[in-house]
Amino acid sequence: MTSDSKESRELSDRYNPSEVESRLYKWWEESGFFHAEESSTKPPFCIILPPPNVTGHLHLGHALNQSVMDCLCRWKRMSGYNVLWLPGTDHAGIATQSVVEKKLLEEGTNRKDLGREKFLEQVWAWKEQYGNRICEQTRRMGSSLDWERQVFTLDEGVSKAVTKVFVDLYKQGLIYRGTRLINWSSKLESALSDLEVEYKDVKGSIWHIRYPLADGSGSLVVATTRPETMLGDTAVAVHPLDERYKDFIGKEIALPLTNRKIKVIADEYVDREFGSGAVKITPAHDFNDYEMGKRHNLQFINILNRDGSLNEQCGEYQGLKVNLARKKVIEDLEAKKFLVKVEPHQHSVGHCEKSGCVVEPFLSEQWFLKMQTLADPAMRVAESGTVKFEPENWTKTYLHWLHNIQDWCVSRQLWWGHRIPAWYCDNCDFITVSEKSPKECGGCKGKNLRQDEDVLDTWFSSQLWPFTTMGWPEENELQKTFYPTDILVTGHDIIFFWVARMIMAGLKFKGDVPFRTVYLHGLIRDSQGRKMSKSLGNSVDPVEVIEGYGADALRFTLLSQIASGRDLKFSQQRLEGNRNFMNKIWNAARFTLSVLEDFEVPEDGYIPSSSDLSAADRWIVYKTGKCEDEVHKALQNHRFSDAANAVYSFAWHEFCDWYLEFIKPIVYGENASEKKATQLVLAQTINRLVRLLHPFIPFISEEIYQKLPIRKDVLMLDSYPTPSKDKAWLAIGSEQSALEMDLVREVITAIRNIRGENRIKPGVKLKSRVAPKDDKGQKIVSANRNAIMSLARLEQLDIQQEGSLAKCAVTPVSISGIHLEVVVPLEGLVDFDEEIKRLTKVLDKVRKESAGISKRLSNENFLKNAPEDVVELGKKQIDELSAQIKVLEGALERFR
RNA sequence: UGGGGUGUAGCUCAGUUGGUUAGAGCGCCACGUUGACAUCGUGGAGGUCAGCAGUUCGAAUCUGCUCAUCCCAACCA
Numbered sequence: 005m006t007s008d009s010k011e012s013r014e015l016s017d018r019y020n021p022s023e024v025e026s027r028l029y030k031w032w033e034e035s036g037f038f039h040a041e042e043s044s045t046k047p048p049f050c051i052i053l054p055p056p057n058v059t060g061h062l063h064l065g066h067a068l069n070q071s072v073m074d075c076l077c078r079w080k081r082m083s084g085y086n087v088l089w090l091p092g093t094d095h096a097g098i099a100t101q102s103v104v105e106k107k108l109l110e111e112g113t114n115r116k117d118l119g120r121e122k123f124l125e126q127v128w129a130w131k132e133q134y135g136n137r138i139c140e141q142t143r144r145m146g147s148s149l150d151w152e153r154q155v156f157t158l159d160e161g162v163s164k165a166v167t168k169v170f171v172d173l174y175k176q177g178l179i180y181r182g183t184r185l186i187n188w189s190s191k192l193e194s195a196l197s198d199l200e201v202e203y204k205d206v207k208g209s210i211w212h213i214r215y216p217l218a219d220g221s222g223s224l225v226v227a228t229t230r231p232e233t234m235l236g237d238t239a240v241a242v243h244p245l246d247e248r249y250k251d252f253i254g255k256e257i258a259l260p261l262t263n264r265k266i267k268v269i270a271d272e273y274v275d276r277e278f279g280s281g282a283v284k285i286t287p288a289h290d291f292n293d294y295e296m297g298k299r300h301n302l303q304f305i306n307i308l309n310r311d312g313s314l315n316e317q318c319g320e321y322q323g324l325k326v327n328l329a330r331k332k333v334i335e336d337l338e339a340k341k342f343l344v345k346v347e348p349h350q351h352s353v354g355h356c357e358k359s360g361c362v363v364e365p366f367l368s369e370q371w372f373l374k375m376q377t378l379a380d381p382a383m384r385v386a387e388s389g390t391v392k393f394e395p396e397n398w399t400k401t402y403l404h405w406l407h408n409i410q411d412w413c414v415s416r417q418l419w420w421g422h423r424i425p426a427w428y429c430d431n432c433d434f435i436t437v438s439e440k441s442p443k444e445c446g447g448c449k450g451k452n453l454r455q456d457e458d459v460l461d462t463w464f465s466s467q468l469w470p471f472t473t474m475g476w477p478e479e480n481e482l483q484k485t486f487y488p489t490d491i492l493v494t495g496h497d498i499i500f501f502w503v504a505r506m507i508m509a510g511l512k513f514k515g516d517v518p519f520r521t522v523y524l525h526g527l528i529r530d531s532q533g534r535k536m537s538k539s540l541g542n543s544v545d546p547v548e549v550i551e552g553y554g555a556d557a558l559r560f561t562l563l564s565q566i567a568s569g570r571d572l573k574f575s576q577q578r579l580e581g582n583r584n585f586m587n588k589i590w591n592a593a594r595f596t597l598s599v600l601e602d603f604e605v606p607e608d609g610y611i612p613s614s615s616d617l618s619a620a621d622r623w624i625v626y627k628t629g630k631c632e633d634e635v636h637k638a639l640q641n642h643r644f645s646d647a648a649n650a651v652y653s654f655a656w657h658e659f660c661d662w663y664l665e666f667i668k669p670i671v672y673g674e675n676a677s678e679k680k681a682t683q684l685v686l687a688q689t690i691n692r693l694v695r696l697l698h699p700f701i702p703f704i705s706e707e708i709y710q711k712l713p714i715r716k717d718v719l720m721l722d723s724y725p726t727p728s729k730d731k732a733w734l735a736i737g738s739e740q741s742a743l744e745m746d747l748v749r750e751v752i753t754a755i756r757n758i759r760g761e762n763r764i765k766p767g768v769k770l771k772s773r774v775a776p777k778d779d780k781g782q783k784i785v786s787a788n789r790n791a792i793m794s795l796a797r798l799e800q801l802d803i804q805q806e807g808s809l810a811k812c813a814v815t816p817v818s819i820s821g822i823h824l825e826v827v828v829p830l831e832g833l834v835d836f837d838e839e840i841k842r843l844t845k846v847l848d849k850v851r852k853e854s855a856g857i858s859k860r861l862s863n864e865n866f867l868k869n870a871p872e873d874v875v876e877l878g879k880k881q882i883d884e885l886s887a888q889i890k891v892l893e894g895a896l897e898r899f900r
Numbered sequence: 901u902g903g904g905g906u907g908u909a910g911c912u913c914a915g916u917u918g919g920u921u922a923g924a925g926c927g928c929c930a931c932g933u934u935g936a937c938a939u940c941g942u943g944g945a946g947g948u949c950a951g952c953a954g955u956u957c958g959a960a961u962c963u964g965c966u967c968a969u970c971c972c973a974a975c976c977a
Binding site: 203210226228229230274278279280282283284285286292293349350351352397400404496527531564570571572573577578580581582583584586588591596598599645646649652653660661665668756757759760761765767794797849852856857860864867868869870873874878881 | 911
C-alpha cells in the first residue's frame with residue numbers, strides 16, 4: 005500500500021476528460037501495461053481485434069465493439085490473466101481502392117491513366133495517413149491493445165501466409181480456375197462474391213414481347229424485365245405440360261430485331277402461372293437461365309463488355325450502356341409491332357455493395373474456392389459446441405448458410421490487394437501456381453510467363469487473421485500460448501463474410517477453431533432506429549462524442565445498453581446521463597478525499613473493532629460484496645449491461661445517496677475512534693469501487709485511484725475485486741446490517757415523504773417521534789439517531805412508544821418483522837387537507853394490496869398447491885398490512 | 901415464401917427456473933442551493949406487460965392463434 009502526502013490527494017474541481025485521457029493513455033502505453041508476454045505463468049486470454057478498414061475513420065460500431073473487448077480485456081487483466089488484445093488494420097481491397105479512385109477523380113485523373121504501379125503508390129500513401137488515423141482514434145477509446153504486435157493485412161509476413169494458403173489449396177484441388185456466371189460490378193469492373201451483392205426492391209416494368217415462329221405458323225409471347233438481354237437469348241422455355249405451348253416445343257423462333265433462330269424447349273423450372281408462361285432464356289446473363297443452358301446444352305452468348313456496355317454481339321446496339329440499350333430495344337420492338345404490352349413491376353435487383361451500381365450476371369473466367377469440404381468440419385464444431393455462439397440462435401443461421409454454401413469466387417479485378425500467385429505461359433495452357441515467382445513454366449518449361457493480373461478478395465486474407473497475426477505459418481510461442489483465442493467480438497452483419505470463413509480456415513490450417521466463443525452484438529442505430537449511414541447524415545463520429553463527453557461516458561453508454569445481441573439505439577440523452585454519472589463519481593471522490601485528509605492508513609489487514617463501526621459502515625461493506633458478486637457474474641456471462649447497471653446503482657444510489665450522507669455526522673463529529681473506523685471503511689470502499697469501475701470507465705477510475713490513500717501503483721494492473729478475495733474485510737458486512745440499514749432508510753424516507761407530500765420546505769426542521777413496537781426496533785433506531793436526524797432534517801427525535809397523536813402525520817413501517825410508527829406533529833406547519841390526502845392515498849394502496857392477498861389466501865386450491873413458504877409469506881403480510889391499516893385509519897380519523 | 905427477432909411507463913430498455921405491490925435511466929410535476937456534485941438533492945405522478953384463447957391455485961413469464969414492426973435468406977421471366 006502506498007501513502008501519499010496531502011497535496012497529491014486533491015482532485016481538480018472539474019473533471020477534464022480530454023486532458024486526463026491523453027495523459028493516462030500515453031502513460032499506460034509507454035509503460036508497456038498493454039503488452040502481453042509470449043509465455044507466462046498466468047493463464048492466457050486473447051482477443052483479436054476485428055481489423056478496421058484503412059478507408060477512413062472509426063464509427064460508433066467500432067466504438068461499441070471495442071468497448072466490449074476492452075471491458076473484457078481489462079477485467080481479465082485485473083483478474084490475473086496474461087491478456088493479449090491484438091490490433092491490426094485491413095487493406096479492404098474494394099473499399100479502399102474505391103475511395104482512392106474517387107479522390108483521383110476529384111484531382112482530374114484516374115487509375116488507368118496512372119497505371120498499376122503509380123496507382124498503388126497512391127493507395128499506400130492513403131493507407132499511411134488513414135491507417136494511422138484510425139489507430140489514433142482507437143487509442144482515444146481507451147482500448148488496451150498490445151500495439152507492439154500490430155499487423156496490417158498487406159504486411160510481408162501476412163502476404164506470404166496468404167500466398168501459401170492459396171498455393172496449398174490449389175495443390176489440393178480446392179482452388180480452381182473456371183469460366184462461370186458470376187456477379188459483376190461494371191463500375192468496379194470486377195467480379196464480386198455472392199455476399200457482396202445487396203438486393204434491393206426496385207420499381208420497374210415487365211415487357212411482354214411477341215416472338216414469332218420461324219416458319220411463320222404463329223407466335224408466342226414472353227415476359228421480361230430486361231428486354232435488352234434478348235440479344236443474348238438462345239432459347240424460349242415453356243413448361244412441358246402446358247397445353248397452350250404443347251405444339252411449340254422443338255420449333256424454331258425467329259428472334260425479333262436480330263432474326264437469329266432459337267429453339268423452344270420444355271423445362272419444369274418454368275412457372276405456368278407467371279407472365280405468359282413462356283420464358284426467354286439468356287444463359288450468359290441470368291443465373292437460372294445459366295443452369296437451364298447447361299441442362300439443355302444451349303449456346304452461351306455474352307452480350308456485355310467489362311464496363312457494362314453492349315459488345316460486338318449486339319450489332320447496332322454495340323457500345324450502348326445497358327439502360328440506353330434497353331430503351332432503344334423497346335423503341336425498336338414497338339416500331340416493329342413486337343411489343344404487346346408493358347406493366348409496372350416491382351422486383352429485387354442486385355446492387356454492388358460498395359459502388360452501388362447494378363450487378364450484372366456475367367460470364368467470366370475466375371478463381372474459385374470449393375467450399376463443401378471446408379464447410380463440413382465447420383458445421384460440426386458449431387454443432388458440438390466447440391465454438392459457442394452468443395446469443396446461441398445464431399448457430400442456426402450459421403449452419404443454414406454453411407449447409408447451402410456455394411463455391412466462393414475469390415478473384416477480383418482490382419489492383420489493391422494480394423496478387424494471385426498464378427502465372428500463365430505464352431507457349432502453352434499450363435498455369436503455374438507457386439509461392440515464389442517461377443523461373444519457367446511448370447508445363448512446357450517456357451520462359452515467357454505472365455502473372456495473373458488479379459488480386460484476392462479481401463476476405464480471403466481476413467479469414468486467416470486469427471493466426472496470420474501471430475506469425476503463422478512459422479511455429480512460435482505466441483501461437484502456442486494464445487491460439488485458439490478466447491472470444492471473437494463482432495457484429496452479426498459479418499457472420500458469413502468473416503466468422504464462418506475464419507472457422508473454416510482455422511480448422512483447415514491450424515487444425516483447431518480460431519476462437520471458442522463468438523459474441524455477436526447488435527448494430528448501432530440512431531435514436532429513431534434507423535441504420536447509421538453517411539447518406540442519411542445520421543452517423544455519429546465517436547471522436548466527436550469523446551471530445552464532448554469523454555471516452556468513459558461513451559463507453560459506459562454503450563456498455564450499459566448492449567444486451568442479448570439486440571440492436572441498440574444511440575441517444576444523446578443517455579450519453580448525457582452517463583456524463584452526469586462521471587461527474588457524480590468525480591465529486592464523490594473529491595468529497596471522499598476531503599474526508600480522508602487526516603486519514604492515516606493502518607497496517608494491511610487491520611479491521612476496526614465492531615463497536616466503532618456504524619450500521620452504514622457494515623451495510624456499505626455488505627453491499628460492496630453484493631455488487632462485486634453481481635458484476636463478476638454478469639461479466640462471466642457477458643451480460644455487460646447488467647454489470648454496468650449494477651455498478652451504476654451501487655455507486656450512485658448506495659454509495660453516494662446513502663453512505664456518504666450517512667457518514668457526515670460521524671466524520672464531522674466528536675467520536676475519534678468511530679471517525680477513524682469510518683474513514684477506513686470509506687477508503688477501502690472507494691478503492692474497491694474504482695477497481696470495480698475500471699473495465700467500464702478506465703480513465704476516470706485510474707485518475708481517481710491515483711489520489712487514493714489506499715492503493716497500489718497502477719489501477720489497471722491492480723486486482724479485480726470479488727467477494728472471494730478479501731473475505732476478512734468483507735466479513736464486516738452482514739445480512740443483519742443490511743436489515744438494520746433498510747429499517748433506518750425506511751424511517752428517513754417516511755419522514756421525507758411526509759415533508760414532501762405536505763409541501764413542507766426542506767429548510768424547515770421537523771420534530772419527530774418514532775414509536776418502536778419492540779426492543780429490536782428500539783435499539784436500531786437509537787443507534788442511528790444522528791443519521792436519522794441529519795438525513796431527515798430533524799431538530800428533535802424522540803424514540804418512545806407513548807405520545808400524543810393529535811394533529812400528527814403517522815406512517816407505519818415494517819421490515820422483516822420489525823414494526824414501528826413514524827410520527828410527525830404537523831400543528832402550525834401545514835393545512836391538514838394535504839395530510840388527509842396523503843393518508844388516504846397510502847391507505848388505499850395498503851387496502852388494495854391486502855385485499856389481493858386475502859383473496860388468494862381464501863382460495864382453497866392455492867393453500868393446497870402453493871409451496872408452504874409462499875403461503876406463509878402471504879399470512880405474514882396480511883398481519884402486517886392489517887396492523888398498518890389500523891394505524892392509518894386511526895390517523896385519518898383524528899384529522900376529521 | 902422460409903428463418904429469426906421485437907412488442908412492458910411519454911422515450912430507451914431490464915425483468916433469471918411462473919409466486920409479495922412489474923423495475924431502472926431519461927423526460928414530466930412540486931419543492932429546494934443543507935459544508936462533493938444544479939452534470940445536484942428530496943418527494944411525486946405515470947403501466948389492462950400488443951390482442952385473443954388456453955394450461956395453472958397463480959402468467960409480463962409457458963402453449964396456440966391474431967395483429968404490428970424489424971432483420972436475414974430465397975424467388976421474382
